[in-house]
Amino acid sequence: MSKSSGQPKISGLNDLLAVAYQIESDAVERYNLLADQMETHNNPELVKIFRDLARAEGIHGEEIRRLAGSFDVVSHAREMARFGRMGSPEEAELDAAHYLMTPWHALQLSLAGEERALAYFARIVETATDPKVKALAEELVEEEAEHVNLVHRLLRRYPKPADSWADDPDPPASPE
Amino acid sequence: MAASPSISIAIVGSGGAGALTTVNFLLEVACAAGWHGLFTRTLGPQIRGGEAAGLLRLAVHPVECLPDQFDLIIGIDWLNAHRFGNEIKAGPQTLVISDPRGGEPPPMVTQSGARVVEVEMKEIAKSISGGRPNMIALGIASRLLGFTTEQVFALIAKQLGDKGTAAIEASRAGIKAGFEAAAGIGFEAELAKPVPSEARRWLLSGNEAAALGAIRGGVRFAAAYPITPATEILEWLSPNLTKVGGILLQAEDELAAINMIIGSSYGGTPALTATSGPGLSLMIEAIGLATAAEIPIVVIDVMRGGPSTGIPTKSEQTDLNIAIYGLHGDAPHLVLAPQSVSDSLFTTQWATFLAEALQTPAIVLSDQFMGQSRAAIERPADVAFIGARSVAANISGSYKRYALAPGGVSAMALPGMPGGQYTADGLTHTELGIPTSGAGDHLAQLDKRRDKLDRFNFGDHWASIEGSGDLAIITWGSLTGAAREAAARAAADGVNVRMIAPRLLAPVQPERLAAALEGVRRILVVEQTHGGQFHRYLRAHHDLPAPVRAFHRPGPLPITAGEIHRAIIDWS
Amino acid sequence: MAASPSISIAIVGSGGAGALTTVNFLLEVACAAGWHGLFTRTLGPQIRGGEAAGLLRLAVHPVECLPDQFDLIIGIDWLNAHRFGNEIKAGPQTLVISDPRGGEPPPMVTQSGARVVEVEMKEIAKSISGGRPNMIALGIASRLLGFTTEQVFALIAKQLGDKGTAAIEASRAGIKAGFEAAAGIGFEAELAKPVPSEARRWLLSGNEAAALGAIRGGVRFAAAYPITPATEILEWLSPNLTKVGGILLQAEDELAAINMIIGSSYGGTPALTATSGPGLSLMIEAIGLATAAEIPIVVIDVMRGGPSTGIPTKSEQTDLNIAIYGLHGDAPHLVLAPQSVSDSLFTTQWATFLAEALQTPAIVLSDQFMGQSRAAIERPADVAFIGARSVAANISGSYKRYALAPGGVSAMALPGMPGGQYTADGLTHTELGIPTSGAGDHLAQLDKRRDKLDRFNFGDHWASIEGSGDLAIITWGSLTGAAREAAARAAADGVNVRMIAPRLLAPVQPERLAAALEGVRRILVVEQTHGGQFHRYLRAHHDLPAPVRAFHRPGPLPITAGEIHRAIIDWS
Amino acid sequence: MSGLTTRLACKPADYKSDLKPIWCPGCGDYHVLMSFTRAFAQLGLPSESIAVVSGIGCSSRIPAYTNCYGFHGVHGRSLALAAGLKVTRPDLTVVVASGDGDGYSIGGNHFLHACRRNIDMTYVVMDNRIYGMTKGQPSPTTEPEFDTALTPGGTGVAPFHPLVVALASGANFIARCFSGDPNETADVLAEAIRHPGFSFVEILSPCVTFRPDEKEWKELVRPASVPATSDQGKAARRLMTDDGFNLGILYRGNRPPFQPAVGARDVDLTELEKDFEL
Amino acid sequence: MSGLTTRLACKPADYKSDLKPIWCPGCGDYHVLMSFTRAFAQLGLPSESIAVVSGIGCSSRIPAYTNCYGFHGVHGRSLALAAGLKVTRPDLTVVVASGDGDGYSIGGNHFLHACRRNIDMTYVVMDNRIYGMTKGQPSPTTEPEFDTALTPGGTGVAPFHPLVVALASGANFIARCFSGDPNETADVLAEAIRHPGFSFVEILSPCVTFRPDEKEWKELVRPASVPATSDQGKAARRLMTDDGFNLGILYRGNRPPFQPAVGARDVDLTELEKDFEL
């Protein structure tokens, strides 16, 4: 399927702030959703990882809100920051989730998100005409790059699991 | 403590922990060593990754019910285990092995007074390449139960043969580590030595047993619409019917499934469908058609918690009413209930035989507990109940499909037979099958259909009747095992109890029940319903010769021998 | 011979002869003159042109059952009339008017000892331009019954007003000719003078009465799938619901119909469907859903001969079992039965009220006899039973749809109410409506649904209780009228009989029945089934305090007062 | 069509039973009965090798009027019953008879799935656009403005397209006939029976009693102007847009019929026990 | 769509309940839930003015996961239940959620007739070509060769074309979506809700547990290359021949929705008695 998509149009600093905020808050929501799933499906290690990731993204979001000062990024984001087909760049892909997934998988998801966010802001850096927008975008690129590095570092602690990671000797259930 | 004739183990662990597989391994090891056993699963609402527990009871004799309490409970982890509530009863005698990294044991354990021993199963597993905590649990349990590593390894080699040597090695290492971890743990319960026996033994579920029984009885066509907890019957039948020249068709819904089997049987091929409460509801209209048109069919209803969608994964006996009384009009038909995993084979086979012999629908009331439990049983004997309906031969002159034959059963022409052409009909009909609204024909055909059931000699299989006390337990279905055990315990207390469990629920056998109740002075009716359906049903059709107490409660928790025992003592 | 309080007429004729219309005219003439009456039709299997008979009983008091025998039988023709078998009983007292060109009178007439008078109705009609033999029959009957030509002409003018003067003239001429033809015929039976009364009177069928009762009780939505003999309920409702702001939707099948009414009621609009046995069978699953999800609905089952397609045009009481016991799981719900054409209104209204008050399905068991008979009745009083379910108001905090309220009935939020959002569910659920398989929740909700029915005070309407003898007839439904008449006849013989006819069949009212049976020494259970369903049902739920005889037989012939009277005498 | 040997020189009368129809004189179903017996005679099938299966309705009364094996089942379920019969008795010729209420209203789901399943049988719907047996309620093919007691002023609901539904569901042979032309109908029926897989024949069969207006049909029907296609896309478009009065074989597919092998049955059942042995 | 006034500035989260889905992580239905809440937020509907009605299946669990009024009824009957609700409560927005088993197998008949009836509601089928809830049996859309325990080696039965069936039965709006694109799906859903009459949205929603092969769907789906048509003949041909992976609004009809007038209810009931008076 084509990965083209409608993306919010950035026509000023406030727009970028709003979009950046929205990206983080979408990511928070997504990580929390994944954490909920892991809670329901009895994978406590992953619950913790996703909650941590959500918390981290939440902190970024708050930073952006602080950056915006008195401007209400939250409602501005709701009005203009709608992403098309592939969704918000930093959202972890839901369909990659698995009840037996390991920290390595979670970090792969996170890495992909950070990389998409990095690419997204990098494109704004390239295309922006408004210097203030460009400057903020550069800052965001740097930050995302830092996140990418952080995830890479974390990944060293969690090597790729064996191919049998999803093996479940027990059969599925049929609750209805 | 002296060796006990039975011992019970529960292993708890959430999705992926392999709790169920472990219990299954334990069962197989025990069976290979000559013990009997019964294995039930209990699961959370998730399809994958839910909390799970395997409940196992091993014994020197065949096992038909769960224990009152577990002797050994192993928590590989306790995530969401509180959802099992009272399903896994522990007591001060219980030994609990708990992985401290697997969360808090639930109240059912901590409040029971059970002795809890912590073993870091996950950590131990990590130290083994490819190690899994459930193999540690298997090792622990095996040692505590008195199995040898050789016994367990032999099974592993057989079961994991196709997983490669690395997997087998990892499992062996895990089991060994489990054995070591169990070394210092005292466990008082001890299972008595198996009783040597020459009997060939099987390990299977009630659903599988019922399916095999149907084939033995002659079924060669099945129509399937999946529903929990009956699906396994259909899934077992599908490849196995093919092996015996039969066919299974997946239907679009239960309305289609029931009509498909009527079509098959009309054509001469004995046919079956299996379902549960919601599906049975949808089949009601056509079961009435089969009754009126005198087409033999077998409908297995694996009961689950009701009403409506209810609790699909748990057992109850609450489809008794619909099975017996559910058809509109006066529509006598057969209702039978197996009494154990093993008896599921016999009763379903017999039901098939009876349906064919009496040209009428037979509803077989199994339940989730019996249907989905796996038990080690002695191979059921081959019995002579093989469906052979009365088929018309050498038809000459005008053929009367619904002739008023003496026993009520008239010979059936099958499509293809010259001269036998008739139209099967759900309308009130004459002996020729022609629609009529005449009072005489209506009455004659109603009499015919009633009499063929009432006058048939069902023989001794109609019920299990055991013991001779003046207190009689009347129960049915999968509660028979628990009632039998309760009676044995009461006998040990000096209270003689008679147990009567009808396998044939309809048509009623009033003389036979009266004879079975001769001399009885107290009656205890035991059933797993909220409304006391079985009790009401007994009252409706029998003059019970002594005061009655009705002990009944709904699911989802199985009624235990202990509960029945208490009810006996209270009523003695 | 003294004037009799009731007199019965049957007019027989095949397709086109107008037998039914003639009887209807007679009924209307009699009603206009102040008598009461009950009119039943009986028909051959053809859709058009079949043999038909109109059976009419006129009386000074409201009529609720057919006679044992007819006083006057007019055969416009006798083509295929033998098919009516015993439906039109004649005896030596009977006068039969027969057209010699209409074929041989059937054995039921010729073997009865009845006096047969030949009148060439067809020939007489031919002599009149536009004349029809049924108008001759109308004239004959009218004169024999003692009506005047003016009375008959007045009706003709009203009924045929839109057919033009030629048609009216032809009819008048025919009637006059009939009067003349009857001049010489002696007829001993004489109907007593009507009892003057100020009561407003209606002429309607039980099906119409039930439909009006439903609307009075609050029904504003109906879903329809046609089936004999319930279709008239739906056909009457369709235009009439529109008049009161309601809607009728034709469904694709009964599965849809029942689910549609559940949807309507969930949204707050009281709803109904009407069907007969085969359709009820298909509704069973969803009635269970409504029970579990606590959605009030009303299902009218107009019973016909069963099982299966059975005898669609004839009456039986054989859907009692399915109505009471037909749901899978433990699923208590309401079952009610009207006792006459007139009572169809009250009972259906009350059923609607109760369903709404108790948030549960109500099945109303009418039957073909009551449903399709037309009767002159006194306008039933307006009663206060207007559905008003407990609706949640001012919801704040978390809304518990299935809260364990003291009476078992919890307030229902309706879509659109802020804060009341919940999901109705057929799965076992918590008070919030969330699916669960917990034993505690399951039991609590089963208790709730049982208790709300058991603890409700249904008041005196639960049964008709009449008389005070020590022999009690227990009966139900449309047999109440015949039983009442039998009791009256027995009283005339000096045998005092108590009649108990429960209008509320479920939940059972054991204390009330016990009180009603105080002092009784013999019990006669009367019902129209083959299997004795009602008798079994009474045994199941009540300790009947005296010896019981069960008098039951299937349809299609209605059970008469005479038969019940005989059974009383035999048992006294 | 069955593998039973055919009988020579069969007359249509050989396929009629002695039972006299309860149908109203003038009913289109008399013609349909005639077409049945002519088609059977044309195919020379032994009458005992044919099973005629139906539901409930005037049209569904047809089995007992033939001299074949018959099943007059419950309302709307004939196709399911026939499926169970045919897969276990592939030697029989199975013809299913239905009405527009029985087949398209209550029986709609089985129609979808019978088409999909493509078992070798012939499905005949006598469409009179009304419920005859229950005295004139609208069916799924009734015109939205047609007035009835149950739906005064009409249902307001558009009729559906049974032939397109059949096509979309996988029917292998789709034809429309008019009862008033029993010879042509017999030919199409014979062709439908011969065609492997699920054949669907919609027969316009007027109800003189509740739809006297349908007498006009004989003026409206016409043979389809183009021959049968086997192109599903083309057929879909054509059937979706036709006016319901084009007659003939309109679609003829070539999906192989569904027939699981019926194996030898006298096998040793102990084979099945192996899985269970300890 | 309902006439209730819409609320401004609704967030998708406002339409989610606290209940945690039992769905397997990775299941497409999580995305569908997201699309539901986004569509509702986009339309700004008060959550209490929406009713989500379903049958039984994994997909049918969705009502309780929204913060709307919900009905989790019996298997296959959601459309009928919803019809009774919507005609008597035209003020509500009614969305019906189903699976390919619930909707096309047991529920097939109501699908046909809901399309015909054209009541203003939106019907969403989460098609994963399998029975998820009962552990992997084939549905009407399952490929014939797909192997399952119940049908070893496959059913051998061709899948049917739900979109053509919908069209032939009278659906007024027909779309196909992919769960993996929840924004696009939300847009289509919002459009479907807005569209008067019966709107049918088939959402390809992979079952990771019993159909891991469906992960490939994201590579197969593509926006339809032509815009929605309102020409039934064209639509029939196009839908009959497409490969099942063309996404978007594929047919948009303009039949007026069916909604009998709901009149004033406080009328004098004695009016009704006139017919009976002697």
Ligand SMILES: Cc1ncc(C[n+]2csc(CCOP(=O)(O)OP(=O)(O)O)c2C)c(N)n1
């Ligand atoms: C379950 C059930 N519902 C309803 C009926 C009543 N019924 C009998 S025939 C019929 C409709 C028949 O219409 P159609 O199939 O078009 O046949 P026709 O009489 O027009 O030939 C109905 C609704 C029934 N017999 N069974």
Ligand SMILES: Cc1ncc(C[n+]2csc(CCOP(=O)(O)OP(=O)(O)O)c2C)c(N)n1
């Ligand atoms: C009457 C009835 N028959 C069968 C079932 C069992 N059942 C529950 S869900 C289901 C199939 C669900 O498949 P689908 O609609 O595709 O949903 P999915 O789980 O794939 O989302 C079945 C057969 C039931 N609950 N009720």
Ligand code: SF4
């Ligand atoms: S009612 Fe109509 S369909 Fe039925 S027999 Fe008469 S004419 Fe034929």
Ligand code: SF4
């Ligand atoms: S079984 Fe399949 S459809 Fe059901 S929740 Fe799991 S992934 Fe989803």
Ligand SMILES: [Mg+2]
């Ligand atoms: Mg018709």
Ligand SMILES: [Mg+2]
């Ligand atoms: Mg599915």
